[in-house]
Amino acid sequence: MEDVITTPLESQEYFINMGPQHPSTHGVLRLVLSLDGEIIRKVEPHIGYIHRSIEKMCEHDSYQQIVHLTDRMDYLSCHINNEAVCLGVEMGLQLEVPERVKVIRTIIGELTRLSSHQLWWGVMGMDLGAITTFLYGFRDREMITDIFEETCGARLTMNYNVPGGLMFDIHPNFQKRTKDFITHFKKKLPEYDDLLSNNVIFRQRTMGIGKLSKADAISFGVTGPSGRASGFSCDVRKHHPYSAYDKVQFKEILRTEGDCFARYQCRIDEMWESVSIIEQLIDNIPEGPFKAPTKAAIKLPKGEFYQKVETARGEFGVYIISEGQKSPYRLKFRSPGFSNLSALNHMAQGCKIADLVAIMSTIDLVIPDIDR
């Protein structure tokens, strides 16, 4: 047996398509994987399958109409997207909205973040083979969706924010049901840790996988929980407070590991912060009007307005260039998912093909947010 093979077998790089229809891409995203065995050499995202050119449509729409288009992008952060456009328009008009509006917007925004993270947590488990988490996540999310349905009249694309305030006042049951939900969820959130966070299989599949350094996170513009897991302090609620975030106490969750588990843990910890923000505000909604008077046809003065907000995925920016008309001359949406996806190739290189699913789950992609 002298002829034992001493050099490794020669390998050949090959390509496979993941998507556009694939359960773990959560939408129509196509990834062209360049593989060596099952080691990933390169991931090339192909996007645009549901590109609707929302930015071009905005150039012909009134500012009230634009608000309605934004919750068709990141549908899981729809309230926060709506709020971003409203705040941008209000900045242009130099309109001060009533205190009541600011507080309600903050509560609704945090409820949206919670419901988005609950859905993310459910599908994250499912992506890694645990169907149970999906049902747990949806059980709790259902309560938030019911609150939204009662107050906003819709369960997914709410269009609750309008320039100047809110479409209508909160439902009389809103405070009670929100408090009921918080009581319920504070008992259920530790279950999330029992099921996934402390699960040995889950930890082995996420710890040390898909690392992203702080410098790379800044360079790629990876924001939100994904960026903060790498130590990039990028919480817009802290750095550029809007609505009522300057009146509440909360921590910016920062971790340093930058791996899949850090991104996971960041979102879990963020849910506790959101619960705390809602608790601080829910009994302190000031009385007053729910909308500042605005003209039926809003014309912004000539100039540029950039409004950034923190959605469940990261920093969402609305860049309005106005020439003094009813429609913006140019409107750019800086979507967090777009920049986060651009780092996927960097994060996945050298990982196994099964790890790619974990990495994609922890950067929490929403495809309409990327394609716009």
Add this chain to the structure above:
Amino acid sequence: MTIDTMDNDSLKDFILQRVPDAEIVQGTQYLQASVPAEKTRSLLTELKANPQTSFDYLFCQTGVDWPQHMEVVYHLKSTTLNHMVVIKAKINSRENPEIDTVCDLYRTAEFHEREIFDLYGIVFKNHPDLRRLLLTDDWVGYPMRKDYVDPVNMIAY
């Protein structure tokens, strides 16, 4: 010695020293500096590398189609010093718009520049992989340009 956040006046001086023909206006939020396209890359390199400015985070990059020229807008922030600035690269040709890439300085620009190329037709020189991003490879024209006519859409504005 600690380095402080720069106020808009010193930022203005800093840019004018490097690019004397920059047109600088104070916008509603940020200082906006309009510079010729060929000087943008060297200015951004300096803004990123100099410890006084250290603009390390490009949080938004986009194109604008003006009647006489094209523009690439860079929104920059320093994560250590917390100041922000807007750099606008003015490209005079609408027929063959060209500008140097910055994707080796800010890797987020890899995707953003592909999107701007896709929608505005601005060519980023030395970009490693400049292809259409959102639209199909055989798409004709650049939809975000103001003079683009969509043959399929029957609603005329």
